Amino acid sequence: MRIILLGAPGAGKGTIAKMLTDYDRSVQISTGDILRGAVKAGTELGKKAQGYMERGELVPDSLIMDIMESRLQEPDCKKGFILDGFPRTIPQADALKKLLQKLNLKLDLVVNLDVPRPVILDRLTTRRTCSNSACQEIYNVKSKPPTAEGKCKKCGSPVVQRADETEEAITKRLETYNEKTAPLIQYYQQEGALKNVSSTSSDEIFTSIKAALKGK
Ligand SMILES: [Zn+2]
Secondary structure (H helix, E strand, O other), X not given: OEEEEEEOOOOOHHHXXXXXXXXXXXXXXXXXXXXXXXXXXXXXHHHHHHHHHXXXXXXXXXXXXXXXXXXXXXXXXXXXXXXXXOOOOHHHHHHHHHHHHHOXXXXXEEEEEOOOHHHHHHHHHOEEEEOOOOOOOEEEOOOEOOOOOOEOOOOOOEXXXXXXXXXXXXXXXXXXXXHHHOHHHHHHHHHOOEEEEOOOOHHHHHHHHHHHHHOO
């Protein structure tokens, strides 16, 4: 299957993408992953991307699309792909549409994970991460707490709240999402490819995506 997953930060895109790839052996593709992959592989495109990243600049859409084009043609994409957090803007969606036409690939579904804002805020502000960069185990003060001393159960390092997961930072990320990415919901609705899923249970979301795919 070929799917785009839309949803605010904290909507659970990563979890759902994992369930879908386990289900049918398609691959999960996120912009961050493919950029890091291209840099690591040392390809021409990767070297260009590295330049922008080292200067702390945004990687331009044209370069992201070039990297996406080569990524989508790798053999592991034959069984399908789940685009996780991409596209992020209308111009990226337009560019992706052209790219898929060029590669003669048809999207099966665009899924919008519609999770209420209070749920997202609660999910993200209660998250804690192991400060050991080699571990990075994720905790949750409510559902999966670290040790009583605030240490990682795996490696013993201090468990911290990430700077981008404070309430202030999350509110800002949600605003950016509403401004730049939420318009994509309407975009794909007009294309007739959108499936809106309002649930906070990943099992329920997975079930309704499978049902929507069967209806194709
Ligand atoms: Zn750890």
